[in-house]
Amino acid sequence: MSISVFELFSIGIGPSSSHTVGPMRAAKAFIDQLQNQGLLERVHELKTELYGSLALTGKGHGTDIAILNGLEGKTPHEILPEQAVPRAQAICNEHQIILNGTHPISFDREKHLLFHYTQVLPLHANGMRFTAYAADGSILLTDVYYSIGGGFITDEKHFNDHNKGNETDGPYPFDTAKELLEHCSENNISISDVMMANETALRPEAEVRERILTIARIMRECIERGCQHSGILPGGLNVRRRAPELYKKLNNQSTTQNHSHAGIMNWLNLYAMAVNEENAAGGRVVTAPTNGTAGVIPAVLNYYRNFCDGANEKGIIDFLLTAGAIAILYKKGASISAAEVGCQGEVGVACSMAAGALTAVLGGTLAQIENAAEIGMEHHLGLTCDPIGGLVQIPCIERNAMGAVQAVNTTHLALMEDGQHKVSLDAVIATMLQTGKDMKTTYKETSQGGLAINKVNQPEC
Ligand code: SF4
Known part of the structure; x- marks a missing residue:
């Protein structure tokens, strides 16, 4: 289920x-x-x-x-x-x-x-x-x-x-990465196949595909809007929207510059920040798996679209299905709520989802996908949630850019190796939950600790 x-x-x-x-x-x-x-x-x-x-x-x-x-x-x-x-x-x-x-x-x-x-x-x-x-x-x-x-x-x-949640009657129930990967290896199918089979127990495959493509389109449109909307974000912190300026600068670069390592990182930063500035302004976004971290998945998906050879519609669908499967593991095995486990449960989870999904659509094996998803979380363990003024602006907007860049880096590390790894995805999910439970409440979306209390010029909260 x-x-x-x-x-x-x-x-x-x-x-x-x-x-x-x-x-x-x-x-x-x-x-x-x-x-x-x-x-x-x-x-x-x-x-x-x-x-x-x-x-x-x-x-x-x-x-x-x-x-x-x-x-x-x-x-x-x-x-x-x-x-x-x-x-x-x-x-x-x-x-x-x-x-x-x-x-x-x-x-x-x-x-x-x-x-x-x-x-x-x-x-x-x-x-x-x-x-x-x-x-x-x-x-x-x-x-x-x-x-x-x-x-x-x-x-x-x-x-x-x-x-x-709204449980499906799908043929491949799973609560853990171990169960998910067993379905794949026993039936010789991919993670996205597992997800598609479960989804089509609820609705026709054509509808599933169409709805996933709609989600991908709204993610892309959110990036586009974020690249156009300038000004100051609401809430009183006087945070300037940076995406439009970054976008102009990148558009003025040569193709060679844009396809250099630094150029690609700049585009990833831009995609994520554009979405999170839209989010901070109360705009239309796709929860992925939360709003505070809505920029990571669209940014990495746009990286796939724009910078990966052979990117296509099937890859976009497989990307989102694989990312969804990984999110389910965190939701069932730990939490995607920063109020429960801090930012590791939001940007950490998004990074893990994006890294696993990108590895899948770039041809990674099951072991490499698991490895990427695990690495994506391992290096976010303990990440606190301390938004200044209770606004999803600092550190959230840049943090999404960091999560996106880390996801792409993670994928390339996983793809360079054979997928053998010491820490399983299930083990890192359990660790994230334990770490979140041990974390002081002041670091769990209360704005009572961390950056939230060490910044001047705060708005009234
Ligand atoms: S710091 Fe808190 S509010 Fe900001 S992205 Fe992370 S979890 Fe969300």
Whole structure:
């Protein structure tokens, strides 16, 4: 049984999968519960409470904006990025929110959207509680949701089942790299074949291919938009968007310069930074496997498209399927939530996914693919999450560029050797989880440690 690749690569908006996409989905899920139970029309007041990391870095990550739009029935996939902030501002200014787009009630930000900075709910650092009240003050419905990384959510009742996602009935169930690789070697098929077989248990192959190509197209368009949009990123840190200038410089170079080692690294940096600047600005991105790390996979995929001989559509599909398989291993065996395990669970996982996927489409053996995915994580172990001002800008934007460059380097190292390696992918995944558990909370998306407290000119958080 496996999680679908379309849950891992979901189309949404920035800046954060766990703090923007997940909360918007949770708010919408609560509203759907009210609707399905016939309670929506009776709601007189609705309170949302944010806990732990969601409270501490929620304002910088747009959690409040996401919640308000989610309560109005918007989804990360459908909402137009440019509408999210103005609509949230209008709700606050007009003191009215329209639940599910049909049921208007009064809204007072101070009373109805609470940030509990010093409290953490028991099951996960990203907790939120929704409570709907009738006109007489009685509770109509209350529920706790957790945003568990990569835009995935679960409510309290289903927390222990959360790693199942929307399970497919595919023929090749796997929880570990060992199981995944056994399917491949026993059936003489590739990792992307395993994933395709599992996906086609849910939907026709033509649809799977088309949807994967749509994801690849949106990733590429995100790079293109990031190369055009200049200016200062929102949030008060005064971070300048650098991708447009870099893009101009690279475009003015000769083909020889652009295809030199340094030239290729510059393009990789540009691709990743363009995506993450779009993400930081609240633009349309593909979660891969999170938003904070949305730049690594598109950057390495563009490297494959633009710099690798023989790149083609099949390679793009195989790349994303292989990357998805590796993400499933981390989601099932450890975590892709920085609030749980730090940045090793985000940029580290993305680097591992990209390195394994690139190795696969460049003709690597199963052993080389496993080796690349393992190396991609091994050298991110212990990486902390300490975003300045709770914004997904510093160190996040450059860190994606580093992750992309490291993934390409990792692939070439793995391809130079025969795939024999001492540390298995499963062992590094287990190590990442243990390291994350040992890490102090201050380094897990709380902006209470590291760079986040050692930088001057911070915005109010
Ligand atoms: S430091 Fe890493 S995990 Fe934390 S917000 Fe930035 S990219 Fe995400």
